[in-house]
Amino acid sequence: MVQRVMITAGGSGIGLAIAKAFIESGARVHICDVDDQVVEKAAQDQPGLVATRVDVANENAVDRWFDRALEDLGGLDVLVNNAGTKGPTAYVEDVKLGDWQACIGVCLDAQFLCARRAVPVMKKQGSGSIINISSTAGLYGYGLRTPYAAAKWAVIGFTKSLAIELGPYGVRANAICPGSVDGVRMDRVARAEAESRNVPVEVVHQEYVQSQSIKRFVKPEEIADMCVFLSSPASRMVSGQAIAVDGHTETFHIGN
Known part of the structure; x- marks a missing residue:
């Protein structure tokens, strides 16, 4: 059976790695992204990717995206809610309400909007896998990143609640909690924290690595591998889980 997959923020970074992994497995893949140039490049570079x-x-x-994608795919086997934004890097008293709401909107509200459209399709066909990307920030909290951490904690609660609702219909929901993932996005996070704390960016990078048992950043492909597993028959009894792919966080990083 050829899997039908939709991925948010699939044009670069973790999302593109996930899209590539599903394409390599033989799936039909639709992605979306907010950046026009990223969307165009992804479509050009990945044959068969919509x-x-x-x-x-x-x-x-x-809703418009789902209308078009579902018509083309004829159903939906996998939804990966990958879209996120780092939000402001600041102490809570310095966070503006608009910045808080913007972070929650992308990191949490978007997952609700997409799941709301995917669920009726999956329930009707009696199968499906929803994968919500959370973060280790959703397991431990995150100093200087309160909007982001709040959203990522909420993603886990949302995921577990979906699993309860969808289990009787043969549909599974799980959350993946990446640690520090190598790439441009994590570089931006580290630079913003370094600036906020007035320390060199190399110090921030080293602190993240030292907080893990496996002393390196996660590769985007390692998140993608977990997505493919959670959409396969090998994980048919895995649902409602928050699975960290982080090299084992021993003490979660908090900057002072």
């Missing part, structure tokens, strides 16, 4: 520009925090945009 890419659309979508702001996943916008209800109407999400």
Whole structure:
């Protein structure tokens, strides 16, 4: 059976790695991303990939994307809610409400909007896998990143609640909690924290690595591998889980 897959923020980084992994497995894949150039490049570089520009925090945009993708795919076997934003890097008293809401909108509201469209399709066919990307910040908290951490904790609660609702229909829901993932996005996070703390960016990078048992950043492909596993028959009794792919976080990083 050829899997039908939809991935948010699939044009670069973790999302693109996930898209590539599913394409390599033989799946039909639709992605969206908010960046026009990223969408165009992903479609050009990955034969068979259907890419659309979508702001996943916008209800109407999400609905239009699902209308087109579901018509093309004829169903949906896997939804990967990958879209996220780092949000502001600041102490809570310095966070503006608009910045808080924008972070929650992309990291949490978008997962609700997409799951709401995917669930009726999966329930009707009696199968499916929803994978929500959370973070180790959703397991431990995250100093200077309160909006992000709040959203990622909520993702886990949302996922476990989905698993309860969907289990009787043969549909599974799980959350993946990446640690520090190698790439441009983590570089931006480290630079923002270094600036906020007035320390060299190399110090921040080293602190992240030292907080793990496996002393290196996670590769995007390692998150992708877990997504493919959680969509395979090998994980048919895995649901409602928050699975860390982080090299084992011993003491979660908090900057002072």
